[in-house]
Amino acid sequence: MNSDGFEIPSFCRDCSLDFLGNGNNEKCQNCGSPRIVSHLEINVLNIAHIDCDAFYASIEKRDNPELNSKPLIIGGGKRGVVSTCCYIARTFGVRSAMPMFKANKLCPHAIVLPPNMKKYSAVSKEIRLIFDELTPSVEPISIDEAFIDLSGTQKLHGMYPALTLNKVAQKIENEIGITVSIGLSYNKFLAKLASDLNKPNGFSIIGQQEAKTFLSKQPISKIWGVGKVLNTKMKRAGITQISQLQKIELKKLIKDYGSMGERLYFFSRGDDSRTIKREHKVKSISNETTLEKDDGNYEYLKKLLWSLCEKVSRRLKDQHLSAKTIGLKLKTSNFRTVTRSVSIDSPTQMAEILYQYGRRLLKKECNGLEYRLIGISTSNFFDEKFSDIPDMLDPTKETKVKTEKAIDKIREKFGNDIINKGRKFT
Numbered sequence: 001m002n003s004d005g006f007e008i009p010s011f012c013r014d015c016s017l018d019f020l021g022n023g024n025n026e027k028c029q030n031c032g033s034p035r036i037v038s039h040l041e042i043n044v045l046n047i048a049h050i051d052c053d054a055f056y057a058s059i060e061k062r063d064n065p066e067l068n069s070k071p072l073i074i075g076g077g078k079r080g081v082v083s084t085c086c087y088i089a090r091t092f093g094v095r096s097a098m099p100m101f102k103a104n105k106l107c108p109h110a111i112v113l114p115p116n117m118k119k120y121s122a123v124s125k126e127i128r129l130i131f132d133e134l135t136p137s138v139e140p141i142s143i144d145e146a147f148i149d150l151s152g153t154q155k156l157h158g159m160y161p162a163l164t165l166n167k168v169a170q171k172i173e174n175e176i177g178i179t180v181s182i183g184l185s186y187n188k189f190l191a192k193l194a195s196d197l198n199k200p201n202g203f204s205i206i207g208q209q210e211a212k213t214f215l216s217k218q219p220i221s222k223i224w225g226v227g228k229v230l231n232t233k234m235k236r237a238g239i240t241q242i243s244q245l246q247k248i249e250l251k252k253l254i255k256d257y258g259s260m261g262e263r264l265y266f267f268s269r270g271d272d273s274r275t276i277k278r279e280h281k282v283k284s285i286s287n288e289t290t291l292e293k294d295d296g297n298y299e300y301l302k303k304l305l306w307s308l309c310e311k312v313s314r315r316l317k318d319q320h321l322s323a324k325t326i327g328l329k330l331k332t333s334n335f336r337t338v339t340r341s342v343s344i345d346s347p348t349q350m351a352e353i354l355y356q357y358g359r360r361l362l363k364k365e366c367n368g369l370e371y372r373l374i375g376i377s378t379s380n381f382f383d384e385k386f387s388d389i390p391d392m393l394d395p396t397k398e399t400k401v402k403t404e405k406a407i408d409k410i411r412e413k414f415g416n417d418i419i420n421k422g423r424k425f426t
């Protein structure tokens, strides 16, 4: 307790002031904001669940501010159901997965837009990049939500995880233009429950101290995996609340509900041992082509190689990656595979550099053999910010990189075929 009698670790969601508060709806002493998060375990909890608010609808409102004050439904299409709706439409009772005719009845003045999945996926990727800056322990679970384990990141970020998460929410709002809700706890099950407690733009914490009491007030449907069927089955057995599960022994739950019984037992007591699974990262990006007729001519194969390098480079650039290892693959007429690779000093994402190294590997293999397939691969990835650093020993490299970037920009605007190198087949 400090000298003013304040003892609950707190922070302000608006100015990030970190202070000891009284946990009693106080205002920020720095900026006057009432948006204060207080919790005794605020600086020891590491597991977060972040979920965007009314995801598709928020993106459409961002792109057309005239929609801001209106009820907005994203849906229709072939299935004729609501994908999502904004929080204004929700006050009329509209919900995801509801048939459109019902939604129209509940909220006849709502604006209805069809989903634009391409746009939403692009936003999802941008958000994902923000998460990736925090830690590699990110587990995306749908287009608009992810688990993040921030254990051990306090030193790196210079603040405890809750504050880091608050900064992330601010960053997403400022840079992407939509809001998210954050749940913080000591395991995945509770973090996910927490993120749903105070939507939209929420920040909720469930700590060790109150987890069991909190859960005791929830219906069994809150337990991950309890769907309609199990809910009905348990209801028939008279179980509707988690508090009831908290009093049943493990053996009995396993006997009645099989492997799910174990989950019911542990989750109802606030125990979830699932770890955050990092997304399987791409290990290699490659492209290959089978020749129309077996060939061993270097000049001919080199042209094919250039097209492959361009494709691989495009994918590296799209995924913001650069590669330190470049591999050449050839298949001989009698189906023997030849692979050769080279590790380069500075990672690259440039077609020109891939080609430069690929060509050298190829030249050595053009020794009289004929090939039926040629491929180029890249691996050993780095973030693109480490890509194509100028090389003092090769003054032409900088020009090559600059030229390729200029070509990429032109292609972005006018399409891939607007510009082609002479070395490409036309």
Ligand code: TTP
Residues within 6 Å of the ligand: 051, 052, 053, 054, 055, 056, 057, 082, 083, 084, 085, 096, 097, 143, 144, 145, 199, 200
């Ligand atoms: P959710 O996160 O479930 O919903 P939401 O982001 O729209 O709203 P909330 O603030 O409650 O999180 O789903 C993310 C997106 O997935 C949602 O914007 C649209 C899509 N979706 C569907 O297409 N159909 C569905 O039934 C649901 C639930 C979501």
Ligand code: MG
Residues within 6 Å of the ligand: 051, 052, 053, 054, 055, 144
């Ligand atoms: Mg959401």
